[in-house]
Amino acid sequence: MSSRALRQPLSLRLTSNIFLAFWCIVAVFPILWITVMSFKSPVDAFDSNALNVIFGPATLAKGQGISILDIIAGIAIFWGTILVSTKTLPSMVRSYTKPGQAWFGWVIGVLVVIVGFLLVFFVILPAVLGVLNPIFGPLGKDVLGLTTEHYKTVWIDRGFSDNFQNSLIVTTGVVTLSLTVGTLAGYGLARSGSTLAFWILIVALIFRALPPSVLVSGYLPVFISSAEWLAPILGENAPTLYGKPFAVIAVLVAINQPFTIWMLRSFFQNIPSELDEAARVDGCSHFQAFRRVIMPVMWPGVITTGLFSFLLAYNDFLVTSLLLDAQNQTMVPAIVGMFNRETTTTDQVVAVAAAVSITAPLIFLVLIFQRQIVSGLTAGAVKG
Template structure:
């Protein structure tokens, strides 16, 4: 009896499943097509963005390998590539001194980054972990300093450094660079220190660590990715600085950004475009290598604390 009664019900369910199967299959096909088109749009958009961003750098590198008489040819790659422009960039016959400028930029950027980190780590830790009067005002003042226009400081700094005899010295370039990268350092590290759990520091204090020991042995190792990322960002910002260096430096202390802008050609009133492009390529390569080698640490430092 039960089998006789259940047979129509089973048959009806099977018939319904057979009717729904094409619908489910069609729905899956539509979802797959939509997902496929979404991937295509993503790849096309990414390719357009990459080409748009890298096209100027590619054209700079391509022009660096062109002959001076073929500067404005429109081929994607020079018809007769040459290394002469790189040799010309380092030549001192026309008074360019590009090699010395590279060393000056390395010194100024490295020292500025070290000083900014030395002060920024402690300032960021205090702003993130300690309570003291006017804490919000201090943080707002630091952020406001990062937005202050550098052009407004050129005249006062020029007068000050002239009076104390610092014009054309490394300290005249390092101090303004530190003032611009220090707010970036403090802001980046403060956001990271806020995400670190208090329990780690409290556990270290319970185990007998002093506040300084807890900071050095517990907090700093955890903050290493963020510190590394901040150091790279500060170095790049100092390396690319032009405005202050163009006024406060001389022929012996000028950085690469200033040296490239002052490149002289073989003939009077001649702009050595190909040599300038070669110098720009040389200046860009260290930054590209730095980012490519340490990209995992950079991404780790920028995203640490974003997900708990």
């Protein structure tokens, strides 16, 4: 707003900012609230008085709470983690890795930060505070009811860690496979102006609009009886595809493929084709040009598309709940199962804790990759 003519009066700016603040509260409130609920005893969590939910008197009465000192230390560690991951981590990665391998440094760096945070927050902090709290008198007295027992119930007693593992397998598989297949196709489609390429894109657009349930009703009978029809090819140990993670990975990759190739194509189109022409003149084949010249400058696009593939696989309920059996269940269907099966409020809070556990990684993801997500959202759109 450099121009004077476009300057806005104070009242308008104020109203605009108030509305913006209101939207921020609306956006974040449900997530924040279930996080608060998950740390309270059931009586507090479902109390109709908001203050009781926040301060948790019933939880406090059971002797589970935290002191002002605890709160200050906890916030300090959170703040420290955010600082480390936004400031120190990028510069560390930049200084310790070679240019082409930055992604590897990022993977290791992020893992170290996560492990370090968990270690400090859940192991070192309680031990230190256990010593400090009695010393500080009134500051060390419990004021806020808070309990982590529901998280223990979910992760240890209910076997949520198995679901977590399954989700990890499925999402890793989907992201790797759909990026491998998708980048090749996206590059081919971006560099070919043929009518065939146009038709592939149009058909992909139609596939993008298909409800997954339509496709799943095609897979189910085939997957359930796969041991029979695979027997002539694979012999005795032909697998039943139903319930197998790799079958679900293939399905999710395919369902995600239309979106992936559209997005990657639009990223590839931003890379000038003079670049691969130059490589071709220097004697590269198409594939070599793709691998040595295009891929190194393509990482932002690949990361963005990978994020969206991750979200699709991580968030999916319909396909995983229908095609996986109980042992291979991923997190989302498991939570829905908990929510539907349990009737007591304790079990409901356990489901809330599971829901928060599944949301936390997503929040970190936005924190780290905000720019890539935004660029992904606008990549397809700006071209219309």
